[in-house]
Amino acid sequence: MCAICNFKLDFSVGHPLALTIAVAARQAIDAGLIEPIDTAGGALSAARMRLSAIDALNLLQARVEGAHGEAALLALPDFYVLLIENDTWGFFHATTEGFDPDIVPEMPDLSATDDAQRSNILITSEAALRAWLEGRFDLERALRESLFVIDAPRTQADSLARMLALAESQVQAMS
Structure with missing residues (x-):
């Protein structure tokens, strides 16, 4: 499993692009492209949402690991995934055995102007991630909409887009 990050802060570690993702996700829900995540209230609502988000990150991890050989996996840059519904962050650092489940990452740097210091981040909603993993739309559409x-800096962004495309093509080849 990838590292699930519990950043200890007095404020939310959101992302400036989270609102853009939220609007796109709402439009996709309204269009019937993706299913909304259950956000029903109750005493255990937050815990259920967190477990659901972790499950979605684990599904992404399995898809990426299954699509990449060891060399390709090790060539990936470290990256974060932010699921916006409840600010669940996952951190992915490749090893020879897959993504490291024991790593404790630093907080993502959202504002560095130096590419060497800037974090690589995939921002999405859990609803969109699950729909993409189910093959309801392709990566091109996910990025376009x-x-x-x-x-991320251009080189790392391109690498992450190729990673997702390879994970997507593996599923399409099995269909």
Whole structure:
């Protein structure tokens, strides 16, 4: 499993592009492209939402690991995934055995102007991630309609887009 990040802060560690993703996700829900995530209230609502988000990150991890050989996986840059419904962050650092489940990452740097310091981040909603994993739309559409946004320097962004495309093509080949 990838590292699920519990940043200890007095304020939300959101992302400036989260609103863009939220609007795109709402439009996709209204159009019937994706299913909304259950946000029913109750005492255990937050815990259920968190577990659901972690499950979605684990599904993404399995898809990426299954689509990449060891060398290709190790060539990936470290990256974060932010699921906006409840600010669940996952951190992905490749090892020879898959993504490292024990790593404790630093907080993502959302504002560095130096590419070497800037974090690589895929921002999406859990609803959009699950729909994409189910093959309800392709990566091109996800990026075009801002259901997925990759916030990273150009080289790393291209690498992450190729990673997602390879994960997508593996599923399409099995269909």
